[in-house]
Amino acid sequence: MDDREWSTSSPTRKGRSRAQALIVPLVLALMAIFIAAVIVISSLLSSPVNAVIGGALGFCVLILAAFLTLEWKRYRDQNKGYIDEITDLNLRFGILADAVSAVSSTLDLEELVENILGVMLTLTNSRIGVVLIPDESGKLLQVLSHRGFQEKAVRGLKIPVGKGAVGKAFFTGQTVIRKNLAEDPRAKDTYIEGRSPRSQIIMPLKAKGQMVGMAVTASYDEHEFKPEEVALLSSLCHELAVAMINVDLYQQSQRTMEWLADTQEYTEHFISEMLAGVLVTNNEGDIIYFNREAGDILDIEPKEIIGVNYTDLTEEREKFKPLSFLKPILNLCMKEDRTFRRHELVVDGPRGKRMTINFSAFPLHRAKGERMGASIVFMDISAIKDMESRLRQQDHLSILGQMAAKIAHEVKNPLFAIIGLVDELREDEGDDDRKYLLDMIKKEAALSNQWISGMLSFSKSPFPSGDEPVSIPLQSNIPDLINDFQRSNGRENIKIIKDFEESLPPVMLSRDNIRHILFNLLENAVQAMPEGGIITIRAHDTGNGFVEMRVEDTGSGISGENMVSIFEPFFTTKEGGTGLGLSIVQKILLDIGGDIEVRSQEDIGTTFILKLPMRGVSNGG
Amino acid sequence: MADKDGAKLLIVDDNEGVRHLVSRWLERAGFMVREAKDGAEAIEKVKEDPPEIILADIRMPKIDGIELARIIKSDYPYIKIILMTAYSSPQTIAQARREGVDDYLEKPFTKDQVEKITLHVLKNE
Numbered sequence: 001m002d003d004r005e006w007s008t009s010s011p012t013r014k015g016r017s018r019a020q021a022l023i024v025p026l027v028l029a030l031m032a033i034f035i036a037a038v039i040v041i042s043s044l045l046s047s048p049v050n051a052v053i054g055g056a057l058g059f060c061v062l063i064l065a066a067f068l069t070l071e072w073k074r075y076r077d078q079n080k081g082y083i084d085e086i087t088d089l090n091l092r093f094g095i096l097a098d099a100v101s102a103v104s105s106t107l108d109l110e111e112l113v114e115n116i117l118g119v120m121l122t123l124t125n126s127r128i129g130v131v132l133i134p135d136e137s138g139k140l141l142q143v144l145s146h147r148g149f150q151e152k153a154v155r156g157l158k159i160p161v162g163k164g165a166v167g168k169a170f171f172t173g174q175t176v177i178r179k180n181l182a183e184d185p186r187a188k189d190t191y192i193e194g195r196s197p198r199s200q201i202i203m204p205l206k207a208k209g210q211m212v213g214m215a216v217t218a219s220y221d222e223h224e225f226k227p228e229e230v231a232l233l234s235s236l237c238h239e240l241a242v243a244m245i246n247v248d249l250y251q252q253s254q255r256t257m258e259w260l261a262d263t264q265e266y267t268e269h270f271i272s273e274m275l276a277g278v279l280v281t282n283n284e285g286d287i288i289y290f291n292r293e294a295g296d297i298l299d300i301e302p303k304e305i306i307g308v309n310y311t312d313l314t315e316e317r318e319k320f321k322p323l324s325f326l327k328p329i330l331n332l333c334m335k336e337d338r339t340f341r342r343h344e345l346v347v348d349g350p351r352g353k354r355m356t357i358n359f360s361a362f363p364l365h366r367a368k369g370e371r372m373g374a375s376i377v378f379m380d381i382s383a384i385k386d387m388e389s390r391l392r393q394q395d396h397l398s399i400l401g402q403m404a405a406k407i408a409h410e411v412k413n414p415l416f417a418i419i420g421l422v423d424e425l426r427e428d429e430g431d432d433d434r435k436y437l438l439d440m441i442k443k444e445a446a447l448s449n450q451w452i453s454g455m456l457s458f459s460k461s462p463f464p465s466g467d468e469p470v471s472i473p474l475q476s477n478i479p480d481l482i483n484d485f486q487r488s489n490g491r492e493n494i495k496i497i498k499d500f501e502e503s504l505p506p507v508m509l510s511r512d513n514i515r516h517i518l519f520n521l522l523e524n525a526v527q528a529m530p531e532g533g534i535i536t537i538r539a540h541d542t543g544n545g546f547v548e549m550r551v552e553d554t555g556s557g558i559s560g561e562n563m564v565s566i567f568e569p570f571f572t573t574k575e576g577g578t579g580l581g582l583s584i585v586q587k588i589l590l591d592i593g594g595d596i597e598v599r600s601q602e603d604i605g606t607t608f609i610l611k612l613p614m615r616g617v618s619n620g621g
Numbered sequence: 622m623a624d625k626d627g628a629k630l631l632i633v634d635d636n637e638g639v640r641h642l643v644s645r646w647l648e649r650a651g652f653m654v655r656e657a658k659d660g661a662e663a664i665e666k667v668k669e670d671p672p673e674i675i676l677a678d679i680r681m682p683k684i685d686g687i688e689l690a691r692i693i694k695s696d697y698p699y700i701k702i703i704l705m706t707a708y709s710s711p712q713t714i715a716q717a718r719r720e721g722v723d724d725y726l727e728k729p730f731t732k733d734q735v736e737k738i739t740l741h742v743l744k745n746e
Contacts, residue, residue, distance in 0.1 A: 409680060412707035416729040417638025423732075424645060449729060 030064055109247045113145040116240045117215070121147060123232060126219040128197050131205070132159065132166065133213035133244075141170060141214060148218075153190040169202045170214050175234065176202040177225050181218075199223040203233055207241035212248075215240065275379070279326065280364070282373045285309045285334060297357075297380045298322045299350035310334075322350045325357065326376060333363045333374035349380070356385045393567065394590055408452045415452070418445045469592065471506040472514055474539055474547065474612075481518050482537070489523060493532025496522070501540040507547050507612040513588050520581045521551040521608050527574060528555025528606060542611070546594070549610040557602035566598055628743055629653045629670070633663040633677035633689065634705065639728075643676060643705070646732040647739065660684025660692075667693060667700070674701040674742060676726075676735075679713065687717050694721040701742045705730075 098119065113131045121129045128148035132141040140158040162171045169176045177200070184196040191197070197218035205213040215237050271278050277294030281287050286309050290302040299322060310330045313323045325347040332338040340361040349355035359378035366372050419442055426438040482496050490496075507514075525535045533554035542548050558566060565571040567586045572579030589596050593613045600606040630652045634640040637658070644654045655672070657663035659681050667675070675693060679686035686704045693700055704717055704725040714725060723742045726735060 409707045412728060413636045413639055413678075416707065417636055417642055419729060420642040420646075420732075421638060424642065 112243055117145050120217050124217045126217040128218040130216050148192050150192055166202055166214055173204045173206055201225055203237045205237050205241040207238055207245055212241050212244045277378045280375045281310050283371055329361045330374050333361050337363050355380050355382045411452050415445050415449045469508045469510050472509050473506040475500055475504050485519055485522050494526055495534045497536045499538045504539055505541055505614050508615055517585050520585050525553035528553055545614050546611045549612055550607055552607040554605045557604055557606055558600040627653055629672040631655050631666055631672040631675045633657045635659055635681045650736045660689040663689055671697055676703045679704050679706040687720055690720045690722050703742055
């Protein structure tokens with residue numbers, strides 16, 4: 001647009017063609033007069049007036065020479081202005097080319113504006129210039145770059161849109177040229193040179209129908225803003241505006257890219273660190289994501305699984321066996337678009353461990369609805385399930401305990417009467433046979449009483465009156481208990497070994513309880529080794545407030561089905577057993593904040609692992 | 622110090638067998654024994670003829686052993702009370718002591734044990 005205006009409005013080219021039109025016919029006319037004169041004079045040479053004619057001819061030649069000289073000089077002068085103008089235009093086009101090149105070569109807005117402002121000052125022969133852009137509100141203009149101003153005068157300067165010459169020009173989008181400017185009383189504090197500018201041009205930075213700012217240059221002299229200069233400035237401002245919009249777009253896209261990169265990084269970090277296994281496949285079914293937790297749950301390195309197709313996760317491939325449960329789920333997601341929310345599954349995990357897996361699975365879709373793969377998020381909730389089952393058992397025990405207390409009381413009272421009254425009868429009885437029968441009644445009643453007493457232990461506080469928990473040094477206490485046990489229940493063919501860590505810290509337990517626990521476990525061990533064997537009692541500090549004590553035997557072991565019920569009340573495999581021994585041991589330990597678990601292998605032996613707290617729990621009654 | 626002979630006892634238990642057994646043992650030991658089948662009857666019998674010692678079961682319908690002890694001790698602070706229990710939590714025992722119960726016997730007990738404790742309580746009046 002500017003090029004076109006520029007070419008049509010150029011006065012210099014018109015000047016050049018006028019000069020050409022004037023000079024050529026003039027020279028031709030003079031040449032014609034001269035040749036005609038020579039022909040006329042040559043025909044008259046023989047006459048006596050030759051000398052007079054010769055003199056007149058010389059005069060004519062002189063006049064002609066003078067005329068030609070003047071005409072040449074005029075032509076040369078005219079030509080010189082033209083050459084200067086060409087040179088000047090070349091210079092200006094060079095500046096414009098440099099400016100355009102600057103515009104296209106940098107994406108740093110401030111550097112760009114700085115450069116263009118410099119070019120504008122050169123073009124307008126000015127020493128003051130400023131570029132302003134609207135702030136976020138769009139209601140105020142703020143300084144982006146400036147020349148010739150004192151820093152303090154422009155720092156934080158805000159010009160309201162629609163106010164003052166610049167504000168109004170921004171509002172209207174018009175170029176404003178101001179001449180004969182009045183003396184500025186603040187000039188001393190505003191401009192570096194401390195004096196008032198005399199002329200000014202205010203130009204909008206406008207492109208693609210968008211006002212992006214204002215450029216102002218001001219001169220200390222009365223600058224003539226020639227039309228071509230204005231056109232050039234306008235073209236420069238347009239280029240600057242385009243560049244500013246581009247830079248803004250570029251910066252926006254940069255910010256978006258950074259945001260996307262950050263988001264991706266956050267997401268990846270979040271997924272990789274989350275405490276759930278995550279597996280993602282692409283639409284071909286290839287596993288493209290498998291996080292660390294997934295690897296931990298299924299005991300496989302993520303890198304071993306990335307790139308594998310989910311259809312290859314079969315039991316036939318030993319390495320993928322623990323992952324084989326994923327295949328049918330992913331199949332349903334991929335083939336039937338099925339979604340699963342918090343489903344539970346019991347699977348054979350790594351090393352044949354039974355695991356309860358909680359999972360959610362879903363096909364992945366792009367925004368347009370097209371499927372791009374499937375994902376499964378899963379957690380190993382075996383420990384939670386185990387805890388739930390323990391809590392249920394504890395709850396069960398607690399209810400049973402309360403019931404047992406009531407029943408026991410009601411049954412013990414008449415049993416006491418039966419035993420006592422039978423005793424009374426027996427005392428007066430003379431018949432031996434009847435005495436024997438009375439003894440049998442008493443014995444049976446006593447057995448019932450013993451069974452009831454065992455059941456009562458459930459409802460008892462772990463610390464019966466006078467048996468509060470004390471600090472028990474196992475190092476010295478256990479050997480005494482082992483001796484007591486061997487005196488009453490020991491057998492020749494059974495050896496009991498104590499293997500304790502040195503400087504074992506004491507545990508908080510009542511003396512009755514530690515005795516009950518140890519005797520019960522030793523009794524079980526002895527019964528599991530009818531042919532004899534070794535019982536090893538080990539203990540060490542776990543470092544987290546507990547002493548772990550293990551009671552190991554080399555007996556017959558416990559079968560898988562019995563293992564499940566071993567701590568259940570009234571479960572027994574012994575003839576005449578109450579099935580309460582281990583239940584009571586477990587109850588005591590759970591009540592004091594400890595725990596017990598059992599590991600056993602048939603024909604190899606059984607190990608009871610006890611967690612004994614170093615600090616007691618408060619006696620809750 | 623009261624003489625064992627002629628010392629009056631009141632046995633309170635809702636279980637007839639227990640009541641009869643304990644009465645029989647203590648009668649044979651030389652005490653003068655009466656029986657009551659519950660707390661209310663015990664209070665009546667105390668009003669008629671206050672005994673030196675009451676042996677009562679803790680767990681009885683309506684007025685239990687501890688409640689009985691509280692009532693008796695407020696009107697007859699000199700009457701000694703021994704509670705008998707088939708099973709009691711430490712808290713129940715502690716509460717009984719607060720109500721002024723002099724001693725307690727855990728069932729099953731023997732003739733000798735009940736005689737010994739009764740004598741002990743009687744002599745420490």
